[in-house]
Amino acid sequence: MAKKxxxxxxxxxxxxxxxxxxxxxxxxxxxxxxxGAVIGSLIGLYIASNYIR
Incomplete structure (x- = not known):
């Protein structure tokens, strides 16, 4: 099932x-x-994973 x-x-x-x-x-x-891009994306993923939990 496709969900939004x-x-x-x-x-x-x-x-x-x-x-x-x-x-x-x-x-x-x-x-x-x-x-810089690698560090930035890691920071973004870290913040996002903390926000989702």
Whole structure:
């Protein structure tokens, strides 16, 4: 059964997107966008997983 995304999932994806964006910003600052993006996405996933629980 296809079910619509819950608001929690939508917020989680937004948090991941924001975390990834911050990661790119941090990476650009340190001239290493790849590491910054990885760190940002990990932070976003961490916040999202804590929010969902």
């Amino acid at each position: 995304y819950s608001s929690n999932q939508i917020v989680a994806y937004l948090l991941v997107a924001v975390g990834t964006f911050l990661g790119y910003a941090i990476g650009g600052y340190f001239r290493s966008s790849l590491i």
